[in-house]
Amino acid sequence: MTPWAGSSSTPSLKGVNLVRTFGDGTARRAALQKVSMDLFPGQIVLLMGPSGSGKSTLLAILSGLLEPDTGQVLADDDGVLRDVWQMNGKEREHYRRKHTGFIFQGYNLFPALTARQQLEIVLKWGEGVSSGDARRRADDMLDKLGLAKNKHKKPAQLSGGEKQRVAIGRALVKNPSFMFADEPTSALDWENGQKVIELLRDAAHQRGASVLCVSHDHRILPFVDVYYHLDDGHLERRALPVE
Numbered sequence: 001m002t003p004w005a006g007s008s009s010t011p012s013l014k015g016v017n018l019v020r021t022f023g024d025g026t027a028r029r030a031a032l033q034k035v036s037m038d039l040f041p042g043q044i045v046l047l048m049g050p051s052g053s054g055k056s057t058l059l060a061i062l063s064g065l066l067e068p069d070t071g072q073v074l075a076d077d078d079g080v081l082r083d084v085w086q087m088n089g090k091e092r093e094h095y096r097r098k099h100t101g102f103i104f105q106g107y108n109l110f111p112a113l114t115a116r117q118q119l120e121i122v123l124k125w126g127e128g129v130s131s132g133d134a135r136r137r138a139d140d141m142l143d144k145l146g147l148a149k150n151k152h153k154k155p156a157q158l159s160g161g162e163k164q165r166v167a168i169g170r171a172l173v174k175n176p177s178f179m180f181a182d183e184p185t186s187a188l189d190w191e192n193g194q195k196v197i198e199l200l201r202d203a204a205h206q207r208g209a210s211v212l213c214v215s216h217d218h219r220i221l222p223f224v225d226v227y228y229h230l231d232d233g234h235l236e237r238r239a240l241p242v243e
């Protein structure tokens with residue numbers, strides 16, 4: 001594949017002063033306290049931080065799944081920066097379907113569907129791709145993920161690493177501009193975890209996607225372009241260790 005040769009000087013997604021609280025009264029707690037983060041095309045960003053520091057909340061807000069109390073999420077929608085949380089529900093749904101891929105903590109695969117079907121339905125239902133094209137694209141993606149032999153297997157017949165790769169294939173198959181991965185390697189050994197990170201890095205470096213990945217694993221650092229740390233709802237950019 002030809003490496004992506006675009007410019008990465010303009011953010012493709014901007015989170016601005018994001019605040020999100022949960023609970024009422026004395027139980028009220030801020031999960032994010034004025035968090036700002038820019039994502040650029042062609043970059044993979046690592047987000048680390050202790051459990052409960054707000055990482056999943058930030059991913060959910062940036063991807064249009066969870067509304068912030070205050071702040072903005074400005075996303076590049078075909079060359080125009082648009083506020084995701086000012087869109088109406090239908091527009092936001094369209095934005096999410098067209099531009100975002102999400103790899104959830106756990107795999108969230110449909111138990112009754114084969115690996116190939118998990119990818120096909122994203123294209124057929126979400127994108128209106130014809131059955132033949134959906135099958136071809138699903139098979140191409142499964143090939144790339146080293147899952148060609150597993151395409152007729154259901155989740156129960158797949159190992160943890162294979163299920164995670166199917167979940168990644170499902171997020172990548174529609175070529176999203178923004179990829180959000182919430183602890184995609186937590187259930188994997190390092191060999192499989194490394195493969196997963198390489199795939200995410202390729203989505204950024206080869207296709208120009210903006211990738212935001214949450215992980216606790218410091219071994220991922222050499223694979224990423226930018227590194228943020230979130231602690232108790234406060235975000236800080238950190239320097240990458242020099243190799």
Ligand SMILES: Nc1ncnc2c1ncn2[C@@H]1O[C@H](COP(=O)(O)OP(=O)(O)O)[C@@H](O)[C@H]1O
Binds near residue numbers: 029057
């Ligand atoms: N739906 C929710 N209802 C109430 N509190 C929540 C909810 N989601 C997250 N929180 C709280 O917000 C904080 C941040 O959560 P989260 O974003 O899941 O952290 P992380 O992903 O870093 O572990 C935690 O204190 C968590 O308990």
Ligand SMILES: [Mg+2]
Binds near residue numbers: 057105
């Ligand atoms: Mg989390």
